[in-house]
Amino acid sequence: MSEHFSIGVIQTAITGDSDSTCDRYEHLIAETAKAGAQIICIQELCNSKYFCSVEDHRFFELAEAEDGPLVSRFRGLARSLSVALVIPFFERRAAGVYHNSAAVIDADGSLLGVYRKMHIPDDPLYYEKFYFTPGDIDPGYQVFKTKYGTVGVLICWDQWYPEAARITSLMGAEVLFYPTAIGWHPAEKEEFGQQQKSAWQTVQRSHAIANGIYVAAANRVGFEETENTDGLEFFGGSFICDPGGTMLAEASDKEEFLVARCERKAIEESRQLWPFLRDRRIDSYASIVKRWID
């Protein structure tokens, strides 16, 4: 096994239909691969505007199966570029069973599996509980052994849950990818915008630190209008940090891709120098499965 592998994340604005958006991803993924990335993650619900800002049954028609045209197209791309891909999509698993998912595709185009978002938000303009049923318990958290490295995938709201990062790390992930669609409400941006972005970054960096693992977040950018609302301004700021939580690359609020090299030695050394996994009190965590400890 190689001593290192390179990862990339891509952020872009959604301005057109699924086909033109995927054309854009093809171009960006090729560029990211050319810059050295071997495993590339694009943003949550990659091929459409963030439709969850309204509750509208018509949007269920955007969902497709894991062997549908979207995943199939990216399987072909992965094979032709010899890169592994994390492709987040709106999944139709069965009539009435829809997920916010990410397909993990190996560099030979094979589908390694699908991660289904475990934690589903519901906030003003993020009405995800209307669309998505949460991921199963088994398989819930997963790791995927790609040609280049073992990746864990968690999606957006999952990022606020250290339990999810911990369990995926304990399964052997070398990097956690967080495809994301987080933005500001225009009315809140001035007062709370920086705090919200800082909290988002801080909590994910903390997963890298606590678990001695690389973390890579891919967020969308651009302003998306929604009928009868002020819309959402997706703030980008995709990043890659190392197992000490140090930023290796950080994006602006514009279309951009990032590439960083992950050293296997850095994971091992980080866990030797700050041996948090050694000292976990696994005998004392049972009550973490409680809703509240009365």
Next chain:
Amino acid sequence: MSEHFSIGVIQTAITGDSDSTCDRYEHLIAETAKAGAQIICIQELCNSKYFCSVEDHRFFELAEAEDGPLVSRFRGLARSLSVALVIPFFERRAAGVYHNSAAVIDADGSLLGVYRKMHIPDDPLYYEKFYFTPGDIDPGYQVFKTKYGTVGVLICWDQWYPEAARITSLMGAEVLFYPTAIGWHPAEKEEFGQQQKSAWQTVQRSHAIANGIYVAAANRVGFEETENTDGLEFFGGSFICDPGGTMLAEASDKEEFLVARCERKAIEESRQLWPFLRDRRIDSYASIVKRWID
């Protein structure tokens, strides 16, 4: 119940014996109370140099019982100032059973209880496993209802474990105190010092964010020499942050105290605006009690 309460943390260098050190704390606690603090936390193993930088059986003589002179003295101080105190000390619970503990004293001088550090490090110059047996499972994590607010206490190495912060938060803590003794090895400071301090701060801020809770860290300062070593430079940087992870106060690397006001409304609002507790997948966390998921 009041809409708010004020907390303080104190950091200082240890230069003398226990008595003179406690004299200094008495002065500093009185100043911190005068500045408005109602619950005050001082640093880990408060009344001696950080003896764990060597393994020497003689240091067991520093340990004392929860009803020993150190805790008794601070109980008197708490009563006279009407403040609640978190007093970290080297506890002798029984012959051969020593803990790295913190006494929580209410504003009337009563001893509410003792938290015993759950996660014990062992690293060059931090040979804590030699001295301390880890805290029990029951009671392991605890909260203490002081006159002014409900506090959770976790000690130093505990801060790297999101499980500990989560469980203590679920027990109803309004603020997590982290008495600490973390410093730099002089040979590492230039290359790694800022990364280490940043990681330390980041992971604790993340506990505030993930749990919607105030976090206050009290670290020691000063350079402490140890025979046959380069010594340790404790970096201070004590801080208090709000439930969004925003810094309310942050100390230098010198003796200092910090005071900040905690608004109960801020905890509630934080958990309404970013309702992470609502969406926890408690059905999916069982494997967090595994050492590694093979």
